[in-house]
Amino acid sequence: MGTQQPPPSDYNGDNMNNNNTLDEKSAKQKAIDAWLPINSSRSRKWWFSAFHNVTAMVGAGVLSLPYALSELGWGPGVFILVFSWIITLYTLWQMVEMHEMVPGKRFDRYHELGQYAFGEKLGLYIVVPQQLIVEVSLCIVYMVTGGQSLKKFHDTVCSSCKSIKLTYFIMIFASVEFVLSHLPNFDSISGVSLAAAVMSISYSTIAWSASLAKGVQEDVQYGYKATTTPGTVFGFLSGLGDVAFAYSGHNVVLEIQATIQSTPERPSKGPMWKGVVVAYIIIALCYFPVALIGYWMFGNSVKDNILISLEKPAWLIAMANMFVVVHVIGSYQARIEQLFFLLILLLLLVLDWIPD
Template identity: 80%
Template sequence: MVPGKRFDRYHELGQHAFGKKLGLYIVVPQQLVVEVAVNIVYMVTGGTSLQKFHDTVCSDCKKIKLTYFIMIFASVHFVLSHLPDFNSISGVSLAAAVMSFSYSTISWAASIDKGKQKDVQYGYKSHSTAGTVFDFFNALGTVAFAYAGHNVVLEIQATIPSTPEKPSKVPMWRGVVVAYIVVALCYFPVALIGYWMFGNEVNADILISLEKPKWLIAMANMFVVIHVIGSYQIYAMPVFDMIETVMVKKLKFEPSTMLRFIVRNVYVAFTMFIAITFPFFDGLLGFFGGFAFAPTTYF
């Protein structure tokens, strides 16, 4: 906390800590890697959940490749990405938060209903030392990924009015505390109960391990889709801001609706393409979670 100084962007904090140039070189690349990576993972997650919803609701229908579901999920963002700023997606963000709590509750409740599986095992899944070590680090990366929100915290705080009498740090701190409590309420029951019921055979997406009741699992998967729709936009907004700022200030493009239209559509198309090319949900979580760890320590 710096008295009398407000940082509205993450790179501003980096510049204060490391200097004008070095701060940019240290913070911006890592922040971009995390935010773009999170968007790619959300593309995969959204497509996977849509596919699971389709297969659950219509089990007798012809199977459709994951690629098409990722494209369907991306089509929503070709529209939502043209909302101007964080304030304009507040409704989407609220819906995403509610859906996160809802599908998490469904996940652990349905796990209890399904009951403890026969021959459940709680030992290491890998039978080699190297495999166990890699699984351990992948788990740490997955945990770090769950808290990657630090990378957009200053951009979010910038939307809160601040005066000397009522500084934005007060409501922001309360929001952060509440957010962590909600995250704990969402994740810990799923992790503990899911592992207790399925052991080391639990799927990275626990909803895939659950099959009945079908209507509840289908609803939970749709909640996941709505959640990642909102979350994608939260992480994409700072990227849009960075790209458009560089295009206008460095490359001398005229700020216009057309520039925004092209930049944001190209970005959504890029994340969609990478998600289609590498649709490995659990592997991506751990890998990109490792990148998320360093930038979060700056705040």
């Protein structure tokens, strides 16, 4: 005796209801995607991938790499720096490959990839909270860094002027970000991102070339600064954190690739990967000279920001700090675009509203 199937009429009715539900969900998602486009036209070339990735990866954290080496030591520090470069390049390649791993589907955002991997609800619960923590934390860091660099610029070019609190410089930086935050989507910040990429290369070059020009300091020492075992261990862990922070650009990879044109004959992963390779060559040219030359010149007396250790010439340090400001403006926008999208998407889902 077998299990009876439902009557044909009921069976067909259930199928039709399921199909209608799926069609409604698909139509709603398409309407939301059309109303909140991640880009304007998906027509960007590989060089857009290159400078977007430079902007996303190279941050003010590069200026703390000499200090990280002072906490890690020559051997472990160089190994961790190079290994981090290799492993993050490999994981970025994985992200590029997964962007179009399902035929006819592009995973433009992290939560979409999470939903494919873990399910519609579980994927959101796993990915979105972590993504929000990362994005909000980075935006706070960039806000403070931008304010600090503005203050350093002011104090350097006008040392006789009245001292101004850091809070006001952070507010000035936030005002600029408020205006730029009105740009509608990720693709529209390309000009800001390009300027940020150029600035990151510029201040990195200033950092290592000025250190080299200053020369090895007298009585330079390369041992650990901590005099106790716990101090050495915690310093080592802090150095690991500094290096990890310097390689924190993966959270916008899918959005960058979403701006690139893709066809069945020429999928987006080709030009995207080309741009990534170029970006990582630039990253290596920024990170390794700053870290190695900075630590070589100053040893374990190097400050947590290499520009502070340099001090002179004043005009060059002022210029480098302004370059940092321009760069973190672009990096902030790259992160805040994701945050805006997640917040608006949450409102749309809560309100159950389909855009016209």
